[in-house]
Amino acid sequence: IQSKLPHTGTTIFSVMSKLADTHQAINLSQGFPDYDCDPKLIALVNEAMKNGFNQYAPMPGLPELRTLIAEKVSNLYGANYHPDTEVTITAGGTQAIFTALSAVINSGDEVIIFEPAYDCYAPTVKLLGGLVKPYELAPPNYEIDWEMVKKLFTANTKMIILNSPQNPTGCTLSEKDIKALTKLTKNTDVLILSDEVYEHIIFDGLKHQSIALYPELRERSFITASFGKLLHATGWKLGYCLAPEWLTKEFRKVHQFNVFSVNTPMQVGIANYLKDTDTYLGLSAFFQEKRDFFRSLLSETSFKLLPCNGSYFQCVSYAHLNQEKDTDMAVKLVKTHGVASVPVSAFYTKGTDHQVLRFCFAKKQETLEKAVERLMKL
Ligand code: PMP
Ligand code: GLN
Numbered sequence: 544i545q546s547k548l549p550h551t552g553t554t555i556f557s558v559m560s561k562l563a564d565t566h567q568a569i570n571l572s573q574g575f576p577d578y579d580c581d582p583k584l585i586a587l588v589n590e591a592m593k594n595g596f597n598q599y600a601p602m603p604g605l606p607e608l609r610t611l612i613a614e615k616v617s618n619l620y621g622a623n624y625h626p627d628t629e630v631t632i633t634a635g636g637t638q639a640i641f642t643a644l645s646a647v648i649n650s651g652d653e654v655i656i657f658e659p660a661y662d663c664y665a666p667t668v669k670l671l672g673g674l675v676k677p678y679e680l681a682p683p684n685y686e687i688d689w690e691m692v693k694k695l696f697t698a699n700t701k702m703i704i705l706n707s708p709q710n711p712t713g714c715t716l717s718e719k720d721i722k723a724l725t726k727l728t729k730n731t732d733v734l735i736l737s738d739e740v741y742e743h744i745i746f747d748g749l750k751h752q753s754i755a756l757y758p759e760l761r762e763r764s765f766i767t768a769s770f771g772k773l774l775h776a777t778g779w780k781l782g783y784c785l786a787p788e789w790l791t792k793e794f795r796k797v798h799q800f801n802v803f804s805v806n807t808p809m810q811v812g813i814a815n816y817l818k819d820t821d822t823y824l825g826l827s828a829f830f831q832e833k834r835d836f837f838r839s840l841l842s843e844t845s846f847k848l849l850p851c852n853g854s855y856f857q858c859v860s861y862a863h864l865n866q867e868k869d870t871d872m873a874v875k876l877v878k879t880h881g882v883a884s885v886p887v888s889a890f891y892t893k894g895t896d897h898q899v900l901r902f903c904f905a906k907k908q909e910t911l912e913k914a915v916e917r918l919m920k921l
Pocket of ligand 1: 574634635636637638661706709710738740768769770771777780781782
């Protein structure tokens, strides 16, 4: 067969986690907690199974869960998404992204992506026959020059993908960014995919700039989210998509034949768990403590710390130490220091290398301590 993705290899997360396992390294590469989720949540899922919630959920998701999500978004961002027609439960953020793109991207459509970018966007666009228009951002601040974005717009621009707080950089979009985006896309029908999986992991009192806050944008936007981040349960692979009715209609046309519906007892358990909003409203403080702890440890190493305003990733630069390729540096750290990271060049379609590595700090205190102890020897 002719490969549909001839230039796509195995995702860097699998590659680095496997390497970490092989060398019994401390795995700060793939983003997942090394501590368990709340036992109350596990009990609620067990209870749902025992109570017979073991058959198909409705195609768009459990109504109670959709209603809770709509309430959460209304309380936090003042946006009204109708649970029946504008909220869909998915098999994680990844399926929400894949489905949203599949629903609207046609051959030849151009999609603007800010890089470094989470690694599923570009291959999905390509798979659909779309063209990726990357805008490369650079360390230390990865800030967006909206005049440059403007230059990427053509008659074929179909969509722009946002991700704030951002993976891998930990940067966040400001109100000024959103205003610039609004101005740029005014009177156009350019769609937005806003990947907001880290909406509840944002630091130093910054306000998450959800697209749901902006009526003019949200009427042509998909917002995707993940319960994996919200509940410290990345292996459950549940998430959701918010979109106005006209887009949700198209989204569900794909969703119904992609997965039809997703895990019932977990949806029941999560719905019961999320009735208590403290479960997610304390997440920023929880991770800010981890970020501060990790940064204070790392400041003793020879790495240069880059800013981290959100997400559970800390990037470091070693450009002042050597010009080794970041992929080589990441392998070396595993093999000779026993710590796995992700080379940030993996998040650029052209493989641009700024000698930056990403570490996940959703880890126990002792894991972070042990890892940095090893990195001291660098
Ligand atoms: N988007 C971003 C930015 C992510 O970091 C992740 C995963 N960690 C996802 C989407 C996918 O989420 P999920 O694991 O729920 O598929
Ligand atoms: N989002 C996680 C990360 O950035 C990994 C998700 C995955 O392995 N697909 O590391």
